[in-house]
Amino acid sequence: MAPKYDLIVVGGGTSGLEAAKTAAQNGLKVALIERKTDPAKIQRSCAQMFLMNMDSFYNEHMYFSREQKRWVFPVNNFSVNYAGDYREFYALHFTAPNGKARIEIGDYEKNASGDGVPAVVFDKGALLGGLYEEGIQAGVDFYMGRNVVDVLNTSEGVRVKTSEGDSFAGTFCIAADGVNSRIARISGLNRDRVFINTGRANSYYITGVNFDRSEMIALGLCYGPKELGVIMFSLLPSVYREEEYWLYIQGMERLEYLTQQSNYRHWFNNVEITHQRCAVVSNWSPAKEPFKDNILFVGDSCWFAEAENTGALLSGHKAANAVCKALHTAQVNREGVKDYIDWWQKNWAETHDYKEFVCYPVFNRLFNEDEHNYLHQIIDTKLPWTMNPFLMYRGLSEGLKPHLETIRKERPIIAKKIEMFTPERAVSLMAIASRMGYPCY
Ligand SMILES: Cc1cc2nc3c(=O)[nH]c(=O)nc-3n(C[C@H](O)[C@H](O)[C@H](O)COP(=O)(O)OP(=O)(O)OC[C@H]3O[C@@H](n4cnc5c(N)ncnc54)[C@H](O)[C@@H]3O)c2cc1C
Numbered sequence: 001m002a003p004k005y006d007l008i009v010v011g012g013g014t015s016g017l018e019a020a021k022t023a024a025q026n027g028l029k030v031a032l033i034e035r036k037t038d039p040a041k042i043q044r045s046c047a048q049m050f051l052m053n054m055d056s057f058y059n060e061h062m063y064f065s066r067e068q069k070r071w072v073f074p075v076n077n078f079s080v081n082y083a084g085d086y087r088e089f090y091a092l093h094f095t096a097p098n099g100k101a102r103i104e105i106g107d108y109e110k111n112a113s114g115d116g117v118p119a120v121v122f123d124k125g126a127l128l129g130g131l132y133e134e135g136i137q138a139g140v141d142f143y144m145g146r147n148v149v150d151v152l153n154t155s156e157g158v159r160v161k162t163s164e165g166d167s168f169a170g171t172f173c174i175a176a177d178g179v180n181s182r183i184a185r186i187s188g189l190n191r192d193r194v195f196i197n198t199g200r201a202n203s204y205y206i207t208g209v210n211f212d213r214s215e216m217i218a219l220g221l222c223y224g225p226k227e228l229g230v231i232m233f234s235l236l237p238s239v240y241r242e243e244e245y246w247l248y249i250q251g252m253e254r255l256e257y258l259t260q261q262s263n264y265r266h267w268f269n270n271v272e273i274t275h276q277r278c279a280v281v282s283n284w285s286p287a288k289e290p291f292k293d294n295i296l297f298v299g300d301s302c303w304f305a306e307a308e309n310t311g312a313l314l315s316g317h318k319a320a321n322a323v324c325k326a327l328h329t330a331q332v333n334r335e336g337v338k339d340y341i342d343w344w345q346k347n348w349a350e351t352h353d354y355k356e357f358v359c360y361p362v363f364n365r366l367f368n369e370d371e372h373n374y375l376h377q378i379i380d381t382k383l384p385w386t387m388n389p390f391l392m393y394r395g396l397s398e399g400l401k402p403h404l405e406t407i408r409k410e411r412p413i414i415a416k417k418i419e420m421f422t423p424e425r426a427v428s429l430m431a432i433a434s435r436m437g438y439p440c441y
Helices: 014-025 108-112 124-138 182-186 252-260 308-328 335-349 354-366 369-378 392-410 412-420 423-435
Strands: 005-010 030-034 049-051 063-065 070-073 078-081 086-089 092-095 102-105 119-122 141-144 148-154 157-162 167-175 195-209 217-223 230-237 245-248 268-284 295-297
Touching: 005 014, 005 157, 005 308, 014 030, 014 124, 014 167, 014 308, 030 167, 049 308, 070 308, 078 124, 078 308, 086 230, 102 392, 119 124, 124 141, 148 167, 148 182, 167 182, 167 308, 182 295, 195 423, 230 252, 230 354, 252 268, 295 308, 308 335, 354 392, 354 423, 369 392, 369 412, 392 412
Parallel strands: 005 030, 005 167, 030 141, 092 217, 167 295
Antiparallel strands: 049 119, 063 070, 070 078, 086 119, 092 102, 148 157, 157 167, 195 245, 195 268, 217 230, 230 245
16 A cells, blocks of 8 residues: 655646655655656657746746756746756747748847847756656655546545556645646636637647748748638747757648748758657636645646746746645645745736737737738837747737837728737637637647
């Protein structure tokens, strides 16, 4: 029979591994239960960007210390070892369907000349593998290849059951089971959340890419035949090979159209897919609070779409410390972990509005090809660097503001669409579009 644990972490992704390692390093008896057999083997789509030198994200200003090989979280006062490879990139360009016009976010040339790195792509397998090793050294009991099916509230805390027939007793549980969290569903946490949509995320690592200013992320649009609709894509350098890029696009038909027939086809020459990844993403509005019956929720499990690795590390770390404090002060209840709940509410739910996250992908869908070509050429200055998904749309609207009068005169329909667009409308439009089968994650 498995011993009783102070803490049972469900999920060995970024947030769960950070939580388990931190709690064990602080002396707790910790179990981590994970469905996969090898945490360092990544199958799920992730652009693997670490974003830095921008407005604060969860009120943190994370950066990478090359010298120390650590991701540093100075506001929350901790760091995470990272010994893997990384590749710098210098800007974000929104590119128009004509393949020419661009809205530039960040100053590519300035950043490329060494004047402050805005972001890197990193090797998520190396990050998770490193956290796993540190967890082993700290004494975490890892139960891999097990699928958690139930978490029950007991007089002593929690009981966690797997489909393989295991049953674990713990004082606290940390639910780190990702964006489609089963624990959020069965514990009733989702009852107060608004379900928006379920989307799929396909991504391909490809070679045969050739375009200028290639060390950046291009977020582009093109218009294929009617059955393919608007094709949205992201193209980003890969951390694995110099000549490789990460292409995020909804399926092979769209990939073939983009690379062979669209106005972007000159970016591609003899494209070969080296490997593919995918993900299913269920989008719910954020939970009211990240706690229910001695279960603390971290990372994507209680948030909208993606906490990102920044948020996953932050929340995993903070939740583990809260459990340590609760046990040390013999308050094994909500009061004991209130620091975590308060921190999450202040820096997540009250700081970032999930509706603003939805704005950018939906805003893109409001315009036709010609309107997009017009809008992408009207902003003629470089906009301030940010890839904070909650602020991206706001940054774009700020960029459009000085041109609104011109747009009103030249293209009144476009102006009307911009003026009528609100975050609330974005959420309902996303839900409707998703129900009609349009990919809009
Ligand atoms: C297309 C796409 C692009 C992204 N790009 C970026 C990016 O560029 N930068 C960035 O920082 N973030 C990015 N993200 C988001 C990032 O991947 C997540 O926010 C982050 O991985 C969340 O970590 P997590 O630990 O909460 O969840 P996950 O990483 O999803 O980990 C959850 C773990 O729980 C396990 N699990 C689930 N259910 C069970 C169960 N019942 N029993 C046992 N184990 C279970 C899973 O196997 C998994 O290992 C992207 C996401 C997507 C979909």
